[in-house]
Amino acid sequence: MNKINNLIYLDNAATTKVSEDVLNAMLPYFTQVYSNPSSVYSFAGKAKKAVDEARVQAAKLINAGAEEIYFTGGGSESDNWAIKAVCEAYREKGRHIITSKIEHHAVLHTCQYLEKQGWEVTYLDVDESGMISLDALKAAIRQDTVLISVMAANNEIGTIEPVAEIGKIARENGVLFHTDAVQAYGHLALDVEKMNIDLLSASGHKLNGPKGVGILYVRKGVKIHPLLHGGAQERNRRAGTLNVPGIVGFGKAAELAKAHMEKTMARETQLRDYLITRILTEIPYCRLNGHRTGRLSNNANFCFRFVEGESLLILLDQLGVCASSGSACTSGALDPSHVLLAIGLPHEIAHGSLRLTLSEETTVEELDFVVDGLKKIVARLRAMSPLYEDFIKGQKEGDCNVQ
Amino acid sequence: MYSEKVMDHFNNPRNVGEIENPSGVGTVGNAKCGDIMRIYLDIDNQGVIQDAKFKTFGCGAAVATSSMATELVKGKTVQEALSVTNKAVMEALDGLPPVKVHCSLLAEEAIHAALWDYAKKHHIGIAGLEEPVADIGQREE
Numbered sequence: 092m093n094k095i096n097n098l099i100y101l102d103n104a105a106t107t108k109v110s111e112d113v114l115n116a117m118l119p120y121f122t123q124v125y126s127n128p129s130s131v132y133s134f135a136g137k138a139k140k141a142v143d144e145a146r147v148q149a150a151k152l153i154n155a156g157a158e159e160i161y162f163t164g165g166g167s168e169s170d171n172w173a174i175k176a177v178c179e180a181y182r183e184k185g186r187h188i189i190t191s192k193i194e195h196h197a198v199l200h201t202c203q204y205l206e207k208q209g210w211e212v213t214y215l216d217v218d219e220s221g222m223i224s225l226d227a228l229k230a231a232i233r234q235d236t237v238l239i240s241v242m243a244a245n246n247e248i249g250t251i252e253p254v255a256e257i258g259k260i261a262r263e264n265g266v267l268f269h270t271d272a273v274q275a276y277g278h279l280a281l282d283v284e285k286m287n288i289d290l291l292s293a294s295g296h297k298l299n300g301p302k303g304v305g306i307l308y309v310r311k312g313v314k315i316h317p318l319l320h321g322g323a324q325e326r327n328r329r330a331g332t333l334n335v336p337g338i339v340g341f342g343k344a345a346e347l348a349k350a351h352m353e354k355t356m357a358r359e360t361q362l363r364d365y366l367i368t369r370i371l372t373e374i375p376y377c378r379l380n381g382h383r384t385g386r387l388s389n390n391a392n393f394c395f396r397f398v399e400g401e402s403l404l405i406l407l408d409q410l411g412v413c414a415s416s417g418s419a420c421t422s423g424a425l426d427p428s429h430v431l432l433a434i435g436l437p438h439e440i441a442h443g444s445l446r447l448t449l450s451e452e453t454t455v456e457e458l459d460f461v462v463d464g465l466k467k468i469v470a471r472l473r474a475m476s477p478l479y480e481d482f483i484k485g486q487k488e489g490d491c492n493v494q
Numbered sequence: 495m496y497s498e499k500v501m502d503h504f505n506n507p508r509n510v511g512e513i514e515n516p517s518g519v520g521t522v523g524n525a526k527c528g529d530i531m532r533i534y535l536d537i538d539n540q541g542v543i544q545d546a547k548f549k550t551f552g553c554g555a556a557v558a559t560s561s562m563a564t565e566l567v568k569g570k571t572v573q574e575a576l577s578v579t580n581k582a583v584m585e586a587l588d589g590l591p592p593v594k595v596h597c598s599l600l601a602e603e604a605i606h607a608a609l610w611d612y613a614k615k616h617h618i619g620i621a622g623l624e625e626p627v628a629d630i631g632q633r634e635e
Contacts, residue, residue, distance in 0.1 A: 399528055401553035405504065418528060418553070427528065439525030439551075475510045475557070477521060477532040477549040 099457045102413045103297075103389055104246055104274060104448035109340065110299040116343040117301065120336040128333050129324060138335045145342025149306050152345045153272075153291060154282040161307045161325045162338050166273035166294030169307040170197035170240075172318040172329075173269045173290040177238055178205055180314040181267070185235020189266075191215045191223050191252075192433040193245050198271050199429075202240075215241070220382040221250030221434050228257060232264045239268045243275035243291075247417055247430040247446060248381030249390025251279065258287030267313060273297055273305075277348030278387055279356065289313050295337065300344030304337035355451045359388040362449055362458060366391050369462045374469055380431060380444065389449040392417075394436065397479035398443045398472040400427075406468040407445075412461055417444040439478065496554055497588035503558035508565050511547040518615065520607020522626065523600050529556045531604040533564060537612055541572045548604070555594035559601035562586050567605055572612070576622050578605055603627065 100108070120141060126132075128139035146157040163169045178188065190202055192214045202212045213231045215223045223241060232239075239261045244251045254270055261268035269290035272281060276291070277298035283291060291308040295301050309315050315328065322330035348355075367379055376396040395403070400418025407414050417428025418441075426432070427441035447461070473479040496504070513519075517537035523530035529552035536545040546564035550557050563583050567575040580598035584590050590598060606626040613620050 397551065399552050399556070402504075402557060405501075405554045409505070426526075437525075438528070442525070442528035475507065475549050476551040477530050478525065478551045480512065480532075480549055 097411050099410075099412045099461060101447040101449060101453070101457075101461065102415050103450045104249075104387075104446065105415060106296045106302065107299045107450060108452075109296075109301055110344065110347065112347060113300055113340045113343045117336040117340040120339050124335070128335060129322075138333075141339050142333055142335060145338045145345075148342035148346040148349075149293075150308075152277060152281070152349045153288075153308060154284050155291075155308050156311065158326075159283075159308055159311055161309060161329050162333065162341070163305045163307055163329060164331075164334075165303055165305040166195075166271070166292055166297070167197040168318070169292030169294070169305045170195065170271050170273075171201050172307055172315075173292055173309075174198065174201045174238065174240055175205065176316040176318055177267060177269065177290065177313070178210060179316050181237045185233070185237050187211045187213070187233050187236045188238050188240065189213045189215065189228065189231045189236060190240045191217060191242070193217050193221055193247075193250075193430045194240070194242055195246055195271055195273065198240055198242070217250075217433050219434055220385070221245055221248050221380075221430070222382065222385070223252060223257075225253060225256050225260065229260055229264075232260070232266060236264070236266050239266055241268075241270060243270045243272040243281060244279065244387050244390075245381065245430060246274045247428055248392045248434065249274075249386035249448075250382045251275070251385050251387065254281070254288065255286040261289070262287040274387060274390075277345060277352070278389065280352065283308060283310065290315075295341040295344055298344045298348045301337050301340040304334050304341045306341065351451070356388040358451065359449050359453075362453055362455065363388060363391050365455065366447065366449075366458045366462065369458070370465070373462065374466055377469075378440075380434065380436070387448075390446070391448070392444060392446045394431070394440050395443045395445065395469050396440055397476040397482060398469055400442055400444050402472055403443070403445055403465075403468060406471070407461075407464065410460075410464045412464065415446045415448075417446070418442045495591055496558070497590075499562075499586070499588045500555060500558040500590065503561040503587065504554045507548075507557055507561040509545075509547050509561060509568075510549065512549065513545060513547050516608075518608040518610070518612025520604050520609070520611055520626065522603045522607050523552070525551070527596075528552060529597060529600055531556065531560050531600050533560070533604040533608045535567070535608045535612060537572060543567050543570050543572070543575055552597065552600075553594070555590050555597040556600065558587055559583050559590070559597045560604065563601035563605055572609060572620055573622075575605060575609060576620070578602065 126135040150157045267289045276293035289310045294305040319330045380392040400416030431441035513534035516534040521532040534547045548560040550560040580602040
């Protein structure tokens, strides 16, 4: 348990703690090397050198060339840029995009925006585990398809999409492939060469880096217009004074993630499976959302029938546990998460979802505390749930019929 | 996000449970939107609400408004209970975030549904009580 805040933080898919090493790497670039890397004097050169190093670090994690990495203001900007600017650059080829129903809103809403501009978008269905169908993808490709955008791993249910297979299909059909890797970058092995990825979005704060900085990888030779105009930064492709401390932090975080990935994944997978097993065996009427094994090593997502997600979150918060839910009430909308609906859950079950996302610091003791607390919370909420009352009465009546 | 009163009624909800052989019971809401409320009333021969209980599937505000609504109708006559509007429930809870106002509407509707059930069972009319809609979402549309 985090002794300072008395917190058990299990919302690492929302954001992560900046690691000490990352912070220490960043600090000199606030007060000492504060120069604008675009300037001419040698003082600027130090900042430029740091940015160049970070670019190499960011590239190495996905086997890209440093010149193919563009620093942005975060994952949402990268997604917006990739989709809007590629579509604009290739509009003479056609007006069709393929994506999936479970993308992050940064992708979905961008596609919806393009639909209003006259683009056609195919939203691929996913199966019960959250995987797209490669056959459906192949069938959706048309002569005028410009871009396929499918996420590397889902932010809610953790399911890992068949990125290499998608890349292969895209390449064979001469269609560009963008992947939103915001949850996957630094958390699982990605190789833009082997996987035929043409564009890839990532965000610093999902891998113990700072907020407000991300990357867009753009394969050499892929045409992309700038999203932001107004300066020659990032080879004329992304205007704005470089966020040097943020970029340095991103690079350091990428370097650390690469160095520790195997170890972290192995440890998290063990903890995740421990958590999943305990919850599924000890709490009745619950289900695991997402793929049982083909999921991010730090992601567990459940639905507890007859209870509502926001109530769960408030009671967990009172135990000092930070988690999240795909319930409508947590977002102010009436519908629960589009991801949970896309994997086929009925509304009332989707409202009772809980996402727990671990970090390299999570311990078994923390998970035990959470499961023990969760058992009581779920029982308490069910005791006041009319849905549970009806279910139990229905069961009793069912028993009578048997006799 | 929530007032202290809302948190208090969420953490220590009053009147959770069922009433056996209730004078009236009403269930409103829609699992699709994530809120279902059921209110049970025990009403004596003089038409006074002796007891009220609830069960709710929903967010913090849904639980708190159910709790407060049952508190407010207890001891009131059937006629007086009609004055327990969603505004009255919200005020008693020191307000709700704008996105949660529908929870208070649901609480009002649940009371009305229970009263309607009571009136139907006893073949009486309650002045000013209209047949409630089970699904608040439909009314808003």
